[in-house]
Amino acid sequence: MSDRHEEDLRQRLTPLQYHVTQEGGTERAFSGEYWDLHADGSYHCRVCDEPLFAGDTKFESGSGWPSFYQPLTAEAVATKRDLSHFMVRTEAVCSSCGAHLGHVFEDGPQPTGLRYCMNSASLRFEPAEGE
Numbered sequence: 001m002s003d004r005h006e007e008d009l010r011q012r013l014t015p016l017q018y019h020v021t022q023e024g025g026t027e028r029a030f031s032g033e034y035w036d037l038h039a040d041g042s043y044h045c046r047v048c049d050e051p052l053f054a055g056d057t058k059f060e061s062g063s064g065w066p067s068f069y070q071p072l073t074a075e076a077v078a079t080k081r082d083l084s085h086f087m088v089r090t091e092a093v094c095s096s097c098g099a100h101l102g103h104v105f106e107d108g109p110q111p112t113g114l115r116y117c118m119n120s121a122s123l124r125f126e127p128a129e130g131e
């Protein structure tokens with residue numbers, strides 16, 4: 001990442017948004033903007049604004065983070081193995097810009113059985129038309 005790009009991001013993002021998306025941080029549970037939001041709309045990448053999740057795939061996980069059972073498209077969200085913090089986890093990143101979004105767990109509801117446990121700080125909610 002160029003210094004200029006980094007400077008631009010530091011100006012556009014809050015310190016928490018920067019920490020989560022660029023440094024793989026995690027916001028505190030129940031502290032984010034979207035964990036309890038159930039409105040109709042879509043969730044975009046906070047950094048590059050690509051649409052990542054649809055509001056109707058969001059479910060109440062009880063975790064305190066916004067949780068989805070699938071991304072908007074298979075291409076929108078990329079996953080990779082994360083071996084940090086002495087755990088084997090699946091990290092979810094934005095396919096377009098590489099921003100860290102959260103982690104994917106295999107204890108979600110059907111039809112996928114997956115739980116995309118995301119940080120509100122990585123997302124921007126776009127209300128559906130006419131809401």
Ligand SMILES: [Zn+2]
Nearest residue numbers: 045048094097
């Ligand atoms: Zn992005």
